[in-house]
Amino acid sequence: MSTATTNGKQAARTAKPNRLAGAATWVDDRVGLAGVAKKQVRKVFPDHWSFMLGEIALWSFVVLLLTGTFLTLWFKPSMGEVVYNGSYDQLRGVSMSEAYASTLHISFDVRGGLLMRQIHHWSAMLFIAAMFVHMMRVYFTGAFRKPREVNWVIGCLLLLLGSLEGFTGYSLPDDLLSGTGLRAADGFTKAVPVVGTYVSFFLFDGEFPGDAVIPRFFTMHVLLIPGVLLALIGLHMLLLVYHKHTQWPGPGRTEHNVVGYPMMPVYAAKAGGFFFIVFGVSALMGALFSINPVWRYGPYDPSQVTAGSQPDWYMGWPDGALRIFPGWETELFGFTLSWNIFLPIIVLPGLMFTILLMLPFIEAWIVGDKRDHHLLQRPRNAPTRTATMVALMTFIGLLWAAGGNDIIALKFDLNLNYITYFIRVMVFVGPVIAFLLTRRWCISLQRADQARLLHGYESGIIMRSPEGAYAEKHLPISTEEAYTLTARDRHHEKPLPSEADQNGVANRKLRMSRLRTRLSNRWFSGEVEKPTREELDAAHEHSAHELAVHEDGHQHLSSGDYSGDYELDGQTADGHQFDGRRAIEGDELRKS
Amino acid sequence: MTVHEREGMPGNEDAVATSEHGTAPARREAGDPFPDPGLHEHQPRPTDVDERAGKRAERQIATMFVLSALCTLLFCVAYFVFQVGDDPDVIMGFGASNLALGLTLGLALLLIGIGTIQWARKLMSDVEIVEMRHPTASSETDRAETLQALDAGVSDSGIGRRPLVRNSLIGALALLGLPAIVALRDLGPLPGNKLAVTVWRRGMRVVNDVAGTPIRPEEVEIGQLINTQPEILFETEDGERTYEGTELLQAKTKASTIVVRMQPDDITPSAGRANWGVDGILCYSKICTHVGCPISLWEQQTHHLLCPCHQSTFDLADNGKVVFGPAARALPQLPLMVDDEGYLVAQSDFTEPVGPSYWERGDA
Numbered sequence: 001m002s003t004a005t006t007n008g009k010q011a012a013r014t015a016k017p018n019r020l021a022g023a024a025t026w027v028d029d030r031v032g033l034a035g036v037a038k039k040q041v042r043k044v045f046p047d048h049w050s051f052m053l054g055e056i057a058l059w060s061f062v063v064l065l066l067t068g069t070f071l072t073l074w075f076k077p078s079m080g081e082v083v084y085n086g087s088y089d090q091l092r093g094v095s096m097s098e099a100y101a102s103t104l105h106i107s108f109d110v111r112g113g114l115l116m117r118q119i120h121h122w123s124a125m126l127f128i129a130a131m132f133v134h135m136m137r138v139y140f141t142g143a144f145r146k147p148r149e150v151n152w153v154i155g156c157l158l159l160l161l162g163s164l165e166g167f168t169g170y171s172l173p174d175d176l177l178s179g180t181g182l183r184a185a186d187g188f189t190k191a192v193p194v195v196g197t198y199v200s201f202f203l204f205d206g207e208f209p210g211d212a213v214i215p216r217f218f219t220m221h222v223l224l225i226p227g228v229l230l231a232l233i234g235l236h237m238l239l240l241v242y243h244k245h246t247q248w249p250g251p252g253r254t255e256h257n258v259v260g261y262p263m264m265p266v267y268a269a270k271a272g273g274f275f276f277i278v279f280g281v282s283a284l285m286g287a288l289f290s291i292n293p294v295w296r297y298g299p300y301d302p303s304q305v306t307a308g309s310q311p312d313w314y315m316g317w318p319d320g321a322l323r324i325f326p327g328w329e330t331e332l333f334g335f336t337l338s339w340n341i342f343l344p345i346i347v348l349p350g351l352m353f354t355i356l357l358m359l360p361f362i363e364a365w366i367v368g369d370k371r372d373h374h375l376l377q378r379p380r381n382a383p384t385r386t387a388t389m390v391a392l393m394t395f396i397g398l399l400w401a402a403g404g405n406d407i408i409a410l411k412f413d414l415n416l417n418y419i420t421y422f423i424r425v426m427v428f429v430g431p432v433i434a435f436l437l438t439r440r441w442c443i444s445l446q447r448a449d450q451a452r453l454l455h456g457y458e459s460g461i462i463m464r465s466p467e468g469a470y471a472e473k474h475l476p477i478s479t480e481e482a483y484t485l486t487a488r489d490r491h492h493e494k495p496l497p498s499e500a501d502q503n504g505v506a507n508r509k510l511r512m513s514r515l516r517t518r519l520s521n522r523w524f525s526g527e528v529e530k531p532t533r534e535e536l537d538a539a540h541e542h543s544a545h546e547l548a549v550h551e552d553g554h555q556h557l558s559s560g561d562y563s564g565d566y567e568l569d570g571q572t573a574d575g576h577q578f579d580g581r582r583a584i585e586g587d588e589l590r591k592s
Numbered sequence: 593m594t595v596h597e598r599e600g601m602p603g604n605e606d607a608v609a610t611s612e613h614g615t616a617p618a619r620r621e622a623g624d625p626f627p628d629p630g631l632h633e634h635q636p637r638p639t640d641v642d643e644r645a646g647k648r649a650e651r652q653i654a655t656m657f658v659l660s661a662l663c664t665l666l667f668c669v670a671y672f673v674f675q676v677g678d679d680p681d682v683i684m685g686f687g688a689s690n691l692a693l694g695l696t697l698g699l700a701l702l703l704i705g706i707g708t709i710q711w712a713r714k715l716m717s718d719v720e721i722v723e724m725r726h727p728t729a730s731s732e733t734d735r736a737e738t739l740q741a742l743d744a745g746v747s748d749s750g751i752g753r754r755p756l757v758r759n760s761l762i763g764a765l766a767l768l769g770l771p772a773i774v775a776l777r778d779l780g781p782l783p784g785n786k787l788a789v790t791v792w793r794r795g796m797r798v799v800n801d802v803a804g805t806p807i808r809p810e811e812v813e814i815g816q817l818i819n820t821q822p823e824i825l826f827e828t829e830d831g832e833r834t835y836e837g838t839e840l841l842q843a844k845t846k847a848s849t850i851v852v853r854m855q856p857d858d859i860t861p862s863a864g865r866a867n868w869g870v871d872g873i874l875c876y877s878k879i880c881t882h883v884g885c886p887i888s889l890w891e892q893q894t895h896h897l898l899c900p901c902h903q904s905t906f907d908l909a910d911n912g913k914v915v916f917g918p919a920a921r922a923l924p925q926l927p928l929m930v931d932d933e934g935y936l937v938a939q940s941d942f943t944e945p946v947g948p949s950y951w952e953r954g955d956a
Contacts, residue, residue, distance in 0.1 A: 081836065109677050113676075114676075114690045115694045184884065196950055210838060244725055252722070256725055259723075265716050270712045273712065276704040283694055286698075287693070304886060305900055307889060307900040322902055335954055340920050341948070
């Protein structure tokens, strides 16, 4: 195609070769992904600080992969006995496992080894903490609703696997503290009815501690669990891209669109840059804050322990449940059933995990909502949901505190026994109180929103009426804010299904559907519905009426809420704009 | 390019109430008070309108990248300058190598991160873009075609018409789970009665757990607690220890003990235990009956022994009975006596399994 298409004076030339286009063409000739990529390159993501929490988890996982790989270059996952003769004076000549000795070697004789160990441990904390907070963000804002339930389930699995990954990694150095953790885990395993003793002997290759558990945990820690984590994270991200991110409601933001900045270049830069920030912060923590100083604990010895022994914080709540559980044990036909271990440490975490997994499905079943949702809800606009999570958090939080009952007793000079008795009661009472309080709190916040819509915001301008009454001037909020506040569902009480409606349906089904309707009505009960146009107009008319000049020629101010249609017009408020008894044109005060 | 979505405009308000499935269109209902005012108009930033502000931002960002490069170089320098090992360099009580490497690496990374994000915030376009969502579910025709294809596939396979093939395959596949379990059998030996016995034997000396020295009753003061082990764990044969490595740890896991001396009058031995002590000296398992932590927090005045892991508390004057905490069973007691040379020795092994309980414990 070198035929000139114009009769211009300059000869036609091919465009300057574009290197980017060249590379893209090379790739597409071989993999043919342009059709998919064209939509993704400029894919839009909405902006909000809370959307960054999951990103922290993602990037700290990458930091874990990088630093973990570095550590494997020196770590020896072996329980073979060696005599330490490295640089750490206090332990020289002590018999210990190769795992512990190589951990000391990394900490004292490899340059940057201690740094990588500490970054690895800190980013593990960050990984799990970020997953927890991200999960709560997703729950509180209703981002788990259809079509995102599958991603919720994947997220829960990530949290579970992340905790397991943390526990296996924590056990690898084979120091006194982690060995004590393993010893406890051995006790947990043995408490499982019927198979427990066998599982323990298989896990440790014989009697605890055996010489197999560290190499076995190592394989799980560096291969099996990270592999599954990686696959699930990939799936999690894939679904995120497919669903497109949820967004907060607001002007121009609907269920049908997503408003924000494009992947290329804004999010590539922001998210890519954020990786460096997460890595950088972890590195600074590794430089400045000591974590898990295993050399102070010494090698594992089953006859020794330190006071204040605790698991890493994310394992603290089942440990707390274990601490406050009464010492129940049953002997039946010569067999021993240790309720005091089996219930709090095996059954309870499983139960809590199942509840977590089921939350989206429970809510959807109760409220009977089958629609797709892409707009987020403020926690206050879903009081029962918010209260449910706060109740769960209270339960976990109390157990977590119980996991440190000895530390609390020591630091606050309290009686350990009383703390334990107190928490035994509070784990049942606390969540109920938290649920009720949170629900009322949410509804109060809804009322505050309603007041803003109906009466405007508090301007801070106090006006005095001729009678001497004072009232604060309320000004109308912007239409954009008003729109945002009202961009939520209205819930109508559902009538109970009657027998007649369910003609020919089994009695049990009717009872179920009645239960569901009752639960649904309870779920939404007490909520403040957004105002209708009529209610809004009535409220505005009411305030205009209050402002009106009365027959006696005076304007009466009530001492209550006060509102009107005045605008500040971007001027400094002096109060006189609103009393209606004074001409304001040419007012000196307004000019400033 | 900004597309304003006019979702809330009149005529588009009633979609929610009618559709139970499918997307809820923007929560608009009849009677909603406010129409969608549409997207904000884009507000230009200083860097959008002021060439100088743009240049300044560019310089800031470039400075961060240059500083990051500098930190990276400093990291390499610090790697070789500061020593670890036998005689490590120290700065303000910190290991110099760790501190310098961490700070330079951290700053190098942070500066790249902050610079890049600053670039995105100041210099990249901040015009919001609207992208339309597609329904998550596939179209009805796609679904129908897929189902049809599936049906065709299934019926071609004859899986429905030939139940014998289907069922035998299901059975064979399910059975394949067995090797996955059976092949794990060699993970470890069977428990046998290993958990029920320890290395303690009649006449074995009770020795100090660090030095391995035997103990005479008169050396133990009232109120004192001594961490002890069976003497065999310190035994050597031709200079080799009888127990070492894993075997030593396994033996210790069950055989670790504590020796305490109380006022003989304070002790209330249960039936058959009257002669298990020597002048108020008693010996108990050191392994908690809860999940197996070694216990050693000794309250002299109350004769209570507290486990540091989960705070189970045992009364050693009262046969090791649980007085507080999650443990269910008393601490096993080792019967003591004195041998010919006047040292404390065991009368026998423990009379019950020590440590955490397990399913078959009652058989022992």
